[in-house]
Structure formats: C-alpha cells, structure tokens
Amino acid sequence: MPEGPDPAPSTRAGTVRPEPDSQPAPAGESALFTLPNIITLARLFAVPAVVWLVIQHRLDIAFLVFVGAGISDALDGWLARIRNARSFIGAVLDPVADKALLVSVYVTLAIVGVLPDWLAILVVFRDVLIVGGLLLLALMGLRPAIKPLLVSKLNTALQIALAGAALFLAGFGLDGGPLLPSLIGCVTGTTIASGAAYVRGAARSLPA
Template sequence: MATRQGPPTPPKLTTTMLPKALLPQRHENIYTIPNILTFSRLLAAPAVGYFVLTQSAVPALALFAYAGITDLVDGYLARRFNQQTVVGTVIDPMADKLLMTICVITLTMNGTLPIWLAVIILGRDVALAISAIYFRWISLPPPKTMTRYWDFSLPSAEVHPTEISKINTMLQLLLIGNAMLLPVLPVGLVETWNLSGVLEGWFYLVGGTTMWSGLSYIGNKDAVKILTKEEGEERKKENVGGQ
C-alpha cells in the first residue's frame, strides 16, 4: 500500500532570501557619555542666550564655560574609551554652532558685537548647514525617508573640519568668552588695560578667519566623506559590538 504523505514542509526563510529593504539594520550605540555631554551642551545653549539678554552676566559666563569644558571632555572620553560615533561627528559641531549662533545673535542684540561681524559668522554657518543637509540626503542609503534621514544612528557621511575651521572655532569661542567676561570684570581694570579696544581687535581677527574657514571647504575632498555601504556597516558593527 502507498503511504500517505503530509503537506510539504515550507522552506525556512533566511535573511539571504529577504529583500534588502526588509533586512534588520544594525544601529550605532548613541547613548554614550560623550554624546550625553554633547546633548547637555545643546540644552545649555538657549539658557546662555537667555542670561545674555537679561543682563545676567555671571550665569551666562558660567554656562558658557561649562559648554567649553564639556566640549573638551567629551572629545577626550570618546577617543580614550573608543566611543567615537558617526552621530557624534554630527551633533558635536551642531552643539558648537547652536551655542555660537545663539551667543552671536544675543550679543549683537545687546550691542556687544557689531552687526557686520554677526552677518559674516552666521552667513558662513548657514552655508555650511545647507551643505550638510544636502550631503546627508545624497549619502543616505535607500529607502530615503524622512524618518531614516533624522535617524543619525544610521551612518551615511562623516564631516571632517578643516584645520583653519578648527582654529576659527577656537577664536570664535575666545571672542564670545571675552565679550561675556568684560561685564564681570571691574570697570577700572577694563579701562586701565583698554580691554574694550582689545575686544574690538578680536572682531577683525575673527571676521577674517571666519571667511577663510568658509572658503577652505570649497573643493576640499577630505572635508566631507560619504561612507560606502561597507564602511557604514563597519561603523555600526564597531559601535554595536561595544555595547
């Protein structure tokens, strides 16, 4: 007698049989101490602007100093404990620029900084921000959706500041720090050492380096690196493996 056979067993579904869009994607571990410190700088920036506008010189200077210290600390920790992430390369300069933008706007509003310098600094930052948006979009692997666009744990491009840009960032921070320090110092000290005149000299120095740094990105192939599929996967594996 012929044996009765049951229904055929369906083949097992493996990841190699799934479309690429349905494959599970590995994400970076973005919840690191360096990134948390960077996010705290993002939150501190609006508070600094508020204190500047309300003429609260001491709290404004204290928070600005905190932002500067954490900027150094988070970079050291990321390198020391191998917690560098692609999202860190995005939000770290973002935190710096948010703080700088708010400080420049508020210090210009209260008459500390000249309008022409604010136009140079903010104009350069707007141009770089537009470029960053463009490179993020063209480098994002498909499917290109707004949800995936804002998911910075999906690495697609890395930003590498030029040398003059790093120097300019430091000079801008020193300029803002000096502008915030003057109201805290005794009036006699400011007048004796002509610190107001020194600050005016900083205006022209920072204005020149800001224009120079903006031009340094033009034609510099090392400033923005679009990650290949293999490089993006390698970045995610490194950070997932460190969790």
C-alpha cells in the first residue's frame, strides 16, 4: 500500500508549532522603534513643552530644553550612522522635528514680545511657500530635485543661533547689546534670500 502524504511539520516528532506572537515584527514597526528614531520622536514631543514654557515666561527652562533638543539632533544622526540604523522614517521625522521646534519657538517668542512678530511671520511664510510650492509641483506631475542650498543652510544656522540667543538672554535677564538686532537682520536677509532661491529653482523646473 503506498504511503500517504508526509505529515505536516507541526505533527512530526520534535517539531514545535510557532506561536502566533513569535512572528517577527512588521518591517515598518521595527524601522520606527530604533534608538535614533526614538530620540527624534522625543525631540518632536518636546515641542509642546517648549511652547508652554515660553508662554509661561519660563524662558530659562525653555532654553535648556532647546539646547537639549540640539544635542539630541546631533546624537540621533551619529547613532544612525554608527549603528547603521538609517531609515526612511527617520529621514522624514528628523527635519519635521527640527522645523516644528524652530517654528514654534519663533512664533511663541513673538507672542511674548521677545522677537518681532513680523520676523515670525516671515519665517513661517518662507516654509509654507517652499512646502506649498513642492506640493503644487507634485500635483502637476513634476518632481524637482531638492538640493540643500548654501544660503538655506546658513539661514537655518542663523535661525537656530537667534532662537537660542533670544531664549538665553530673555530667560536669564541678560543684555546682549547689539547681538539680537544683528542676528535679526541676518536672519531676515537669509530668510528672504533662501526663499527666493527655492522659488527660482522651482520656476526653472516648470515646463516651457
């Protein structure tokens, strides 16, 4: 009599059927909960805390949180490199966390009168203009190459310097002399220049 089909692996002696909860985690979940991404998420979750601290006029503590966020920004990038833990999720979360913190600081500092309100409007308008332009080009079926411009990097560095200086001086009751007005002028100029550069680049990608 011919032998029947082989028994299922789970019925053979010495073989144990794997439990449902022993299955590997989905790729998206494992990519999200890496150490660099957890640090980035912590920086993103610090945004409402900084907003609340500034509105409550605890700019000294807000300054410390802002510095900690800057350290975490360098730390998560370093960990992603040495642990080979780069991911698409991290590449998206990192600039979102940075921009959310910086814009929130500018808006709240303008609300409490530490920075001019027109500067906060200018900073926010530049970011909205760039993001809106990219979305519009995407809806038109165009995918322009996004390259970090030198003037944009300079603008970001100056924005961070101004936010940190404003929090530090106002938080600890110090007089910075011409420091804040000088930084405000530099941030204004580079914000306008970088926004114009991105608009010019987007215009060049439009079909003739």
